Amino acid sequence: MSTHLRRITAIAAAGTLTLALAACGGEGAGSSSTPSPADTGADNGGDDGGTAAPGDGDDSTAGGGAAPAEDMTVGVAMPTQTSERWIADGNSVKEGLEEAGYTVDLQFANDDIPTQSNQIDQMITNGADALIIAAIDGTALSTQLDAAASAGIPVISYDRLIRDSENVDFYVTFDNYNVGVQQATSLLVGLGVLDESGEETGEEGPFNIELFAGSLDDNNAHFFWDGAMDTLQPYMDSGVLEVPSGQTTIQQAATLRWQQETAQRRMEDLLTSSYGGGSEQLDGVLSPYDGLSRGIITALQNAGYGQTIEDGLPVVSGQDAEIASVKLINDDVQYATIFKDTRLLAEQAIISVQAYLQDQEPEANDTETYDNGVKVVPSYLLESEIIYKDNIVSSLVDSGYWTQDEVDSGVSGK
Template sequence: MKFRKILAAGAGAALAFTLAACSGGGAGSTDDSTAGATGGTDGGTATEGGTIGVAMPTQTSERWIADGDAVKAGLEAAGYSVDLQFGNDDIPTQSQQIDSMITSGVDALIIAAIDGTALKAQLDQAHDAGIPVISYDRLIRDSEYVDFYVTFDNYKVGVQQATSLLVGLGVLDESGAETGEAGPFNVELFAGSLDDNNAHFFWSGAMDTLQPYIDNGTLVVPSGEMDINVTNTQQWKQETAQTRMDTLLTTYYVGTDLKVDGVLSPYDGISRGIITALQNQGYSGTVADGFPVVTGQDAEIASVKLIADDVQFATIFKDTRKLADQAVTATLAYLEGGEPEANDTTTYDNGVKVVPSYLLESDIVYADNIQSLLVDSGYWTAEEVEAGQAS
């Protein structure tokens, strides 16, 4: 595809920008009815470089607020105006927002899709208009016009989630070595939203890691629910996870001698729903006292607080500042007439093509490395961790 080349003032220095630390309102703290305000056209922001459309899925997760802010800051530092929109977890809303960006003549699109299968028409339009498309963290499927993908190694994220569950149960130590602990441990399994391509990678990585321990009897799933089509959590919603966990408890545990020892959770919001359901059924105290081991992802501040308090056991830290950096780098490469560097050209098949990708690394957060991973890096402050809220 031949893209429109933008001669941006100061664009040659774009790779040297510094992204602000990722923080924002807690999950659910922002009223989505006000979402969709554009950035980069007020407050004296530079507009010489043209306009980039940035479509994020929601403001109900602090993670996506932080991603949007970080991408916007990086592009503005490179001299571009930014049209940042949040899709309110609503597929038609996001589709309309992207339609509007294309109509208005944006020079590139960075899209974190609500539903990765729902944007083919928009990508067709972007291609016809010569607009490069960067798929951000969630792979856009079923279109040959996804030009580049920036994400984390999502299979490895799943491996890390399962590993943290095994560490919490004492089957592995923190180095990943087996301890000889044979259980059996009762666990339940949760997956993400089926319309998010990443959920399938998380699940594959986790199940490939857990299956040997299920097969040898170290782990037992009393519900028998081990298929992603049953364990999935639509739109990653906390309340949906809480309802399912309630059902699992009342169906398979209440009135029996069984106790939940651990729960595989793919996202911190889901984790908090699971924890609430457990607490409502009489599980109390900390992991050290026997509270079930619950995993997570995204290092949301409310869950980091729970980890510090030994209620949630672990989360996966995906430094979205680095992800935003790569999205900006890829976008500028196209607009300056080149192509971005990929470090994976085989993994991410969107159903039509293998999309060239840049994969970033993630880390497991336990209580004893919150300081080194999250506080020392400036992702959260010690005061935010103590309060469980972003400042």
């Protein structure tokens, strides 16, 4: 169990104990069929012998007959509604928890740290039985986590690791170092240095590239950067890749709050200072998020680099498979993105919180990597995939993540 006390009188099973037991028995998110985008994937039941759907089955309880799921509340704190990704995450978690019988308090903080802190304070005051938190600033919630621990409330850190507190019980995320490797790999493929299988082609360049990173207060940004730079550095050392601006540290490349406008302004400044305002060759840009990618692409198009890759637009990477960027990839404007199936992430968060509310430990598949500065947080990592134009249909459309109409329009119909 977690080191802080659990409120045993508030611990109960969801309608089906088997879902959480599946997690403890070695099956995490994605162990059965992929759910629809609006679904968390927690409802994997049916007649196929799979896990029973939350809320189905008998009403037996754990924890000595404590309150049932319908008498319990889970607070869900998401960072912003300015990104379609976070809207989808919040809705998926909420819907899956409600299907399991829980009351859900879902709050978005509009990328404002005090707002998120106040929202979590209010969740605790209102008697939340568990918290799922995607932090804006992973170092800014110590007071709230102390209060949660004092009240016996388990805390699931969602996608972004909460730092500098012992009161983080579990972490659900993707293999973020590998996401960075994939971002860099997609850039190298786009430049022709690697083929899509990851094999070197013998292309020696040199290619001019620029580097962008995420927000320094987001722990994931550092994992993305480390994975990407470990992949790119050998080619920078050998001269295959060059960075004319000389801005090769994460501090120089960082983009506060992952803002598209900030990335666009920095790209414009780089073009002015290092590329003659667009008259000199730029071949590629490492971008760690689709929103940044769109800002970068706008700056490049405005500077006269062409409207598509075919007519001279540099290769730009991305992340999150946002529908606006998927359309750009389909239209040969953005080169690639990284698909992190957040339906499975939401599912794993639900599995994990149910385990705690049933006085059990969720399954971790990584107990070494994610040190938050105070403790190594037990974690469940999911895998991601590079999306190029030629696998949009097989990976995104056929899985039900986006429809072909959404890919064609660049607008989500959800």
